[in-house]
Amino acid sequence: MRLVVPVSGSDPKTRLASVLSPDERRDFTEAMLRDVVDAVRAAGHEPEVISTAPLDCAAPITIDDRGLDPLVNSLLASTVTDGEGALAVLMADLPLVTPESIERLLAPDAGVVLAPGLGGGTNAFVCRHPEFRVDYHGGSIRDHRRIAREVEADVAEVDSRRLATDIDEPGDLAEVLLHSDGAAAGWLGRAGFEVTTSSGRVESRRSQ
Amino acid sequence: MRLVVPVSGSDPKTRLASVLSPDERRDFTEAMLRDVVDAVRAAGHEPEVISTAPLDCAAPITIDDRGLDPLVNSLLASTVTDGEGALAVLMADLPLVTPESIERLLAPDAGVVLAPGLGGGTNAFVCRHPEFRVDYHGGSIRDHRRIAREVEADVAEVDSRRLATDIDEPGDLAEVLLHSDGAAAGWLGRAGFEVTTSSGRVESRRSQ
Numbered sequence: 507m508r509l510v511v512p513v514s515g516s517d518p519k520t521r522l523a524s525v526l527s528p529d530e531r532r533d534f535t536e537a538m539l540r541d542v543v544d545a546v547r548a549a550g551h552e553p554e555v556i557s558t559a560p561l562d563c564a565a566p567i568t569i570d571d572r573g574l575d576p577l578v579n580s581l582l583a584s585t586v587t588d589g590e591g592a593l594a595v596l597m598a599d600l601p602l603v604t605p606e607s608i609e610r611l612l613a614p615d616a617g618v619v620l621a622p623g624l625g626g627g628t629n630a631f632v633c634r635h636p637e638f639r640v641d642y643h644g645g646s647i648r649d650h651r652r653i654a655r656e657v658e659a660d661v662a663e664v665d666s667r668r669l670a671t672d673i674d675e676p677g678d679l680a681e682v683l684l685h686s687d688g689a690a691a692g693w694l695g696r697a698g699f700e701v702t703t704s705s706g707r708v709e710s711r712r713s714q
Numbered sequence: 715m716r717l718v719v720p721v722s723g724s725d726p727k728t729r730l731a732s733v734l735s736p737d738e739r740r741d742f743t744e745a746m747l748r749d750v751v752d753a754v755r756a757a758g759h760e761p762e763v764i765s766t767a768p769l770d771c772a773a774p775i776t777i778d779d780r781g782l783d784p785l786v787n788s789l790l791a792s793t794v795t796d797g798e799g800a801l802a803v804l805m806a807d808l809p810l811v812t813p814e815s816i817e818r819l820l821a822p823d824a825g826v827v828l829a830p831g832l833g834g835g836t837n838a839f840v841c842r843h844p845e846f847r848v849d850y851h852g853g854s855i856r857d858h859r860r861i862a863r864e865v866e867a868d869v870a871e872v873d874s875r876r877l878a879t880d881i882d883e884p885g886d887l888a889e890v891l892l893h894s895d896g897a898a899a900g901w902l903g904r905a906g907f908e909v910t911t912s913s914g915r916v917e918s919r920r921s922q
Contacts, residue, residue: 606873622875622892622893624832624875624879624889624915625888625889625915625916626888626909626915644911644912644916645892645911645916647892648892648909665815665818665874665875666873666874667832667873667875667877667878668873670875670878674915681832681833684830684834684855701834701853701856703834703851703853704852707832707833707882708833708834708852
C-alpha cells in the first residue's frame with residue numbers, strides 16, 4: 507500500500523487569513539502535517555509527502571507543483587494497475603486523525619474506499635481499481651461516488667469524524683482544540699487560541 | 715439496553731428559522747426523528763421517544779417538558795444502578811445515522827461511551843456507570859469527559875461522522891442531502907433544497 511499525503515505548501519490555508527498571518531498559516535500547516543505523519547507512522551505505514559513548495563516535515567518530501575487533480579491522477583495511473591497496486595491518499599489538514607482512524611480507512615477490501623469530508627469534500631481515499639480517477643472540484647464526494655460507479659468499482663465509505671474534519675476555516679479551529687492534543691492543537695494553544703462556549707456550537711477565540 | 719431519543723417538539727430547530735417556517739421546522743424535525751427511529755429499529759432496538767410536546771412519530775412517544783439535563787439525569791438515576799442497567803441516549807436531529815453507526819455506539823463495553831458532535835456537543839452516549847450525569851450546556855463533550863473522569867468511569871469515544879452530524883443550522887442541510895436518502899433528505903428535496911457547489915465547501919440552496 508503506497509500512502510501519499512499531498513499538501514499545498516505555497517500560501518497555504520488562505521481561508522484562515524482572517525485569523526492567521528501568512529507565516530502563521532505556514533507554521534500551522536506544518537503542525538497539522540506533523541500530526542498526520544505521526545498518525546500514519548503509528549499505524550505502521552510510511553507516508554510520502556508531496557508538497558507544491560518546500561515545507562518543514564519529518565517525512566520524505568517531494569516537491570511537485572502540479573494541481574491536486576493531475577498529481578493524484580498521475581499517481582493513480584502509475585501505482586494502480588490491473589489487479590495490482592493500491593494507493594491511499596490522505597489530506598494533510600486532518601490533525602484529528604489517529605492511528606485507529608487510518609487503520610479503518612485502510613481496512614475495507616474494496617476497489618475504492620472513500621472518507622467523506624464535511625461540506626462535501628473527499629478527505630481520504632484508497633484505490634485498488636485501475637480506472638478510478640479523482641476530481642477534487644467542489645462537492646467532490648458526489649463526483650467520486652459517480653466516477654467509481656462508472657468504472658464499476660465496488661465502493662466502501664468510512665464513517666469517521668476524525669477523517670471528516672479538515673481544517674479550512676476559522677470555525678474549524680475549535681475542533682482541533684476539543685479533540686486533539688497533537689502538534690496542531692499545541693500550536694493553536696501557544697498562538698493564543700482557546701475554546702469559547704456561548705450558545706450553540708463552541709467556537710475558538712484568540713486572546714493575544 | 716434502554717435507548718431513549720429526546721426531542722424538542724415545541725418550536726423546534728429555531729436556528730433554522732432563516733430558511734424554514736415554524737410549520738416546516740416541525741415537519742423537518744419529524745422527518746429527522748423518523749430517520750433516527752428507523753435506524754435504531756434496523757439495528758435491532760426499540761427506541762423510546764421523549765418529546766417536550768406532541769409530534770408525529772412511528773414509535774411510542776412520551777411527553778415530558780422538563781429540560782434536557784433534568785430529563786436525562788432522571789433517566790440515568792432510574793435506569794443505571796450499581797452494576798446493573800444501561801442507558802443509551804441518542805439525539806433526534808441525526809438524520810445521517812445508520813444501523814451500523816448505532817451498532818458502533820452500542821458496541822464498546824465501557825462505563826461511558828461518548829459520541830461527540832460537531833462544535834463540541836454530545837450527540838449520543840451510553841452509560842453503564844451509576845454516578846455519571848449529563849450537562850448539555852455549551853461545549854458539553856468536555857464536561858462529559860470531565861464528569862466521567864470525576865466518577866472514575868472508563869470512557870470510550872465513537873469516531874463517527876454520522877453520529878457527529880447534528881442538524882442545527884442552514885449550513886448543515888447540505889450534509890443531509892449529500893449523505894442520506896432517508897425521510898429528512900426527501901423532505902428537503904420536496905421543499906426545494908438542493909446542493910450547490912461554488913468554492914470551498916458545498917452549501918444547500920432553496921430554489922422555490
